[in-house]
Amino acid sequence: GAGVSQSPRYKVAKRGQDVALRCDPISGHVSLFWYQQALGQGPEFLTYFQNEAQLDKSGLPSDRFFAERPEGSVSTLKIQRTQQEDSAVYLCASSTGQGTDTQYFGPGTRLTVL
Amino acid sequence: GDSVTQMEGPVTLSEEAFLTINCTYTATGYPSLFWYVQYPGEGLQLLLKATKADDKGSNKGFEATYRKETTSFHLEKGSVQVSDSAVYFCALRPTHSGGSNYKLTFGKGTLLTVNP
Numbered sequence: 001g002a003g004v005s006q007s008p009r010y011k012v013a014k015r016g017q018d019v020a021l022r023c024d025p026i027s028g029h030v031s032l033f034w035y036q037q038a039l040g041q042g043p044e045f046l047t048y049f050q051n052e053a054q055l056d057k058s059g060l061p062s063d064r065f066f067a068e069r070p071e072g073s074v075s076t077l078k079i080q081r082t083q084q085e086d087s088a089v090y091l092c093a094s095s096t097g098q099g100t101d102t103q104y105f106g107p108g109t110r111l112t113v114l
Numbered sequence: 115g116d117s118v119t120q121m122e123g124p125v126t127l128s129e130e131a132f133l134t135i136n137c138t139y140t141a142t143g144y145p146s147l148f149w150y151v152q153y154p155g156e157g158l159q160l161l162l163k164a165t166k167a168d169d170k171g172s173n174k175g176f177e178a179t180y181r182k183e184t185t186s187f188h189l190e191k192g193s194v195q196v197s198d199s200a201v202y203f204c205a206l207r208p209t210h211s212g213g214s215n216y217k218l219t220f221g222k223g224t225l226l227t228v229n230p
Contacts, residue, residue, distance in 0.1 A: 004158070023199075033216075033218075035218075040222065041221075041227050042203055042205070042220030042222050042223050043218070045217045045218065048214075048216055054135055056214060056217070058214075071219075093158075095216075096161075098216070100207070100216055103218060104160075107155070107156055107157040
């Protein structure tokens with residue numbers, strides 16, 4: 001049906017809190033990506049899933065960041081003990097095949113850590 | 115590593131003006147090149163792409179030509195409209211085998227404002 005959706009669209013957290021960001025990819029899309037976009041910057045790759053397998057997590061900034069996609073559809077990006085430097089827009093994208101197809105992006109979740 | 119450098123913004127033009135947003139890249143081999151557009155409050159949308167040298171991507175009046183000799187992929191439009199106001203991102207994706215050929219690397223983005 002519709003495109004990639006993300007929730008919440010905005011999240012304000014106090015420093016030290018845990019947050020969970022959700023991504024619903026386009027139905028049937030095999031590949032799913034997370035990117036982080038700091039203010040005034042382009043998106044930067046965080047992690048890549050093919051179905052439920054996390055094939056690349058090289059972009060995750062620290063071990064406080066964790067992503068999962070247990071059933072190969074919806075994905076959650078979790079950030080533990082949030083820090084101010086985690087404030088950014090978190091973008092999710094999906095694509096049909098093995099990751100080299102066109103990536104379709106969601107609207108993002110804007111995270112502000114106070 | 116791979117990188118994309120694009121023209122600093124913001125860019126402000128009058129309607130019907132000619133647009134150029136410069137983009138150059140550094141990468142191994144022959145990456146695929148993309149322009150994405152982000153309208154206010156919306157997600158990134160693919161505007162156009164080119165996958166090999168001398169290819170021209172085009173969409174909605176926008177064009178960009180993959181120039182291997184200058185490692186560039188400049189975005190152009192002959193006559194911009196108010197509705198083209200958005201942030202434009204140049205990006206590349208590696209195509210060499212065995213590597214992370216799914217990972218997009220983006221430039222910082224260029225804000226375009228078109229006034230009536």
